[in-house]
Amino acid sequence: MPYGGKLPITGVTGLAIGGLVIGQGYLLAATAVLVATGAVLIRKTWRRNKLVNER
């Protein structure tokens, strides 16, 4: 039940967006690219051709 980490994340997201307005626009782009790349890589390469309930 990993809900312990959610509260601070939510709070700091406000800061995060605010921080971007201050001038770290590059941060959003870099973060989005990093997470999206990871998501695509996992989707395409991890457990290829296996169903979710397959060993």
Place this chain on the structure above:
Amino acid sequence: MPEARVALKGTVITTALLIAALLFWVVRHVVGLLAQTAKGEVSHLPYVWLYAFAFLFVEMLFCFTERTCTTTPQQDKQLAAARLVVNVPAFNEDPEALWQCLESMLRQTRPPDCVFVVDDGSKVDYTDIRARFFEAAEAAGVEARWERQPNAGKRHAQGRTIAATPDADFYLTVDSDAVLDPHAIEEGLKPFINPRVQSVAGVVLVSNRVNLLTKLTNIWFTVGQLVDRSMMSSVGGVLVNSGALAFYRGDLLRENLDGYLNETFFGRRIETSDDSMLTIYALLKGKAIQQPTSFSFTLMPERYSHHRRQYLRWMRGATIRAFWRFRYLPVHKPAYWLNLLGWLQVVLSTCTFLILFVYTPVVRPAVVPFFVIIPLLVGYGQGLRTFTIKRSDMRFRQQLYEWLLMPVVIFYSFFVLRALRFYAIFTCLQTGWGTRQTVEVTANKKEEKENVCV
């Protein structure tokens, strides 16, 4: 035994307070921003405030749209006719805590059809508890089963129940220290009237609020469920059910049993994060939601070492589960995007945290107090949701006192849990439970018996 219910008055008052506060701040800063812009004196802080509160506003809006599922008398009859099996996996649990768990099953307004205890090779003698359980179950008209197996882990204890009950329409999974509110089952089953709903999470509250650590845990745990999970539930995309109270359709668990019992991650066998894996199965087949009127009470670590191990286990599980979600959740489902946004938040907020709390104090020390105030206000705003629950073991004064502890929660989360989370991410291949070899938290005595190696 503790009980809980939704506090209607508290819900109305806190909602009104929150909306009024949010509107006040948004209007104030929009007006301030426009005025400053007109004068050509724009400072950066109004933007920070505005975005922080706008974000809170959107999230709170979603979580307030979470609906409590209700049923008609006809639908109640349908649910009453269904067979519900409760699995109670027990491993070195305090006997009194286990007894309270079992007793709470037997005093439900909608009793389960079968309570199936699997003693997973405990070193604790449960002879007395077992005898009391059979006697009480017979009196309550509930089928009781108790089996013992060599220690194989929680999943295999659950698997034993699932394999032995092919006729179950629904399963309820609980932890062996969970004490259910008398209406927990009745309320928790109601959402299954919708055939698309595959799993239902209950709301888990901390019962042993005996020291600062467990009180802090109670706050963030409750707020996490009533804000983040409520928001996810409003779109049918709950990402993690609670191990202490979760309902599943019988077919769902039977279809996925083999994969569930044999999960591996880069060649390592995974025994932890059982609840989040079952939630993924539910999301793939339909909706995973939360029923905000189904409550359970559970024991949380009372010592830091135990708390740290539990948190690391959760966060390692969250890291592993991210792989499963990115790999298998369909992109057209909200759950996929909630997962993606969650990880975006983790990375982005950490970068910004470093800039604001490490870099900025050196460059512009005067600005820092303002940045500290923002998350505190956001935390207090989210914390108002705790007043929507009325607990029999807490007076309003105690709720208020714990809510006032929010700054401690925020700073603990910022500076301790954040570090632990990243440690867990980088050590996610350490997949053992790191949990009790003997009893750690007891139901009545407020102490732990140490224990353990990580």
